[in-house]
Amino acid sequence: MCVGIPMQVIEADFGVARCRARDGEHTIDTALVGTPEPGTWLMVFLGAAREVISEETARQTADALEALQMVARGETNFEHLFADLIDREPELPEHLRPSTKSNQ
Numbered sequence: 001m002c003v004g005i006p007m008q009v010i011e012a013d014f015g016v017a018r019c020r021a022r023d024g025e026h027t028i029d030t031a032l033v034g035t036p037e038p039g040t041w042l043m044v045f046l047g048a049a050r051e052v053i054s055e056e057t058a059r060q061t062a063d064a065l066e067a068l069q070m071v072a073r074g075e076t077n078f079e080h081l082f083a084d085l086i087d088r089e090p091e092l093p094e095h096l097r098p099s100t101k102s103n104q
Contacts, residue, residue: 004043006058009036022062
């Protein structure tokens with residue numbers, strides 16, 4: 001399984017960037033996203049940036065990854081990492097919602 005890791009650009013040059021993640025600094029291939037400005041958030045898979053993301057998406061993704069690590073350690077107090085989902089009704093994607101057209 002390949003998991004995307006959010007990383008923030010520290011410095012960048014053509015095709016490569018030095019980025020910071022929760023586990024430290026990494027040199028990342030940026031050929032697919034161009035030359036990002038320092039401060040930009042990237043979604044990184046296997047050492048290569050695949051997408052420019054918002055700071056909010058980076059935070060939510062990092063929190064979800066932290067929750068997975070907690071579960072792997074047998075911890076159960078991780079609800080705070082999903083504050084955006086607490087007290088929210090689940091929603092089906094549009095293509096799975098019942099049709100509102102009448103069958104005539």
